[in-house]
Amino acid sequence: MSSPPGFVDRGMVRVRIWDLPTRLFHWVLALCVTGLVITGSLGGDAMNLHFRLGYTVIALLIFRLSWGLVGGYWSRFSAFVYGPSTLVRYLKGQSEPKHELGHSPTGALSVFALLAVLLAQVGTGLFSDDEIAFVGPLTRFISNANVSLATGYHKNIGKWLLLALVLLHLLAVLFYAWRKRALVVAMLHGDKVVAANTDVKASRDDWRSRGLAAVLLLLAAAAAYGLASLAAPAF
Numbered sequence: 001m002s003s004p005p006g007f008v009d010r011g012m013v014r015v016r017i018w019d020l021p022t023r024l025f026h027w028v029l030a031l032c033v034t035g036l037v038i039t040g041s042l043g044g045d046a047m048n049l050h051f052r053l054g055y056t057v058i059a060l061l062i063f064r065l066s067w068g069l070v071g072g073y074w075s076r077f078s079a080f081v082y083g084p085s086t087l088v089r090y091l092k093g094q095s096e097p098k099h100e101l102g103h104s105p106t107g108a109l110s111v112f113a114l115l116a117v118l119l120a121q122v123g124t125g126l127f128s129d130d131e132i133a134f135v136g137p138l139t140r141f142i143s144n145a146n147v148s149l150a151t152g153y154h155k156n157i158g159k160w161l162l163l164a165l166v167l168l169h170l171l172a173v174l175f176y177a178w179r180k181r182a183l184v185v186a187m188l189h190g191d192k193v194v195a196a197n198t199d200v201k202a203s204r205d206d207w208r209s210r211g212l213a214a215v216l217l218l219l220a221a222a223a224a225y226g227l228a229s230l231a232a233p234a235f
Contacts, residue, residue, distance in 0.1 A: 019072035019205035021213035062220035072203025074102040124154040137231035
């Protein structure tokens with residue numbers, strides 16, 4: 001007989017792993033990346049939305065980089081930076097309890113790879129020129145040769161790298177769902193169920209930390225807006 005939703009067996013407790021700012025970042029970023037892929041493929045007038053989504057992703061990435069330093073325990077980079085020896089042991093099946101709570105060593109690699117590729121993709125987008133109607137806001141600060149390099153990477157390399165990583169991420173989610181590890185559910189409500197006697201550090205997720213996240217997000221949005229404002233005026 002299956003347990004009802006929200007039921008926690010006796011001797012088990014719920015622990016906050018993913019704080020609200022991290023969860024919101026995850027889902028909003030997923031929507032924005034989906035929108036970027038669609039609008040970038042459509043071209044034409046859809047590129048106006050493509051640029052807006054790009055600036056939104058820049059703000060989200062700036063926020064996540066700062067939140068990775070001061071956010072909830074399991075959202076901090078220090079909680080999932082693993083050395084090569086830990087990765088090798090994990091691949092051999094010698095996992096540690098913390099790998100079942102936050103990001104595993106392979107999950108951490110996926111996170112850092114996605115952040116790096118996204119930074120490269122939106123970064124080169126700032127210097128890209130489609131030679132038709134849309135120009136990145138920073139193209140006037142570099143040479144035409146470098147603009148061509150940035151445009152080539154953005155359109156022909158970075159896009160496919162990003163799609164490949166997203167596909168791998170989705171396959172990993174399906175694999176863990178098959179293994180009955182509710183990664184998606186945990187990213188919705190933020191909690192994981194552990195034995196009551198397990199020594200687990202919970203992520204802080206109160207109104208003070210959420211207020212700090214809101215301030216960081218506003219600063220990140222201001223930085224993204226500042227980049228957008230550097231665009232040469234249209235004549």
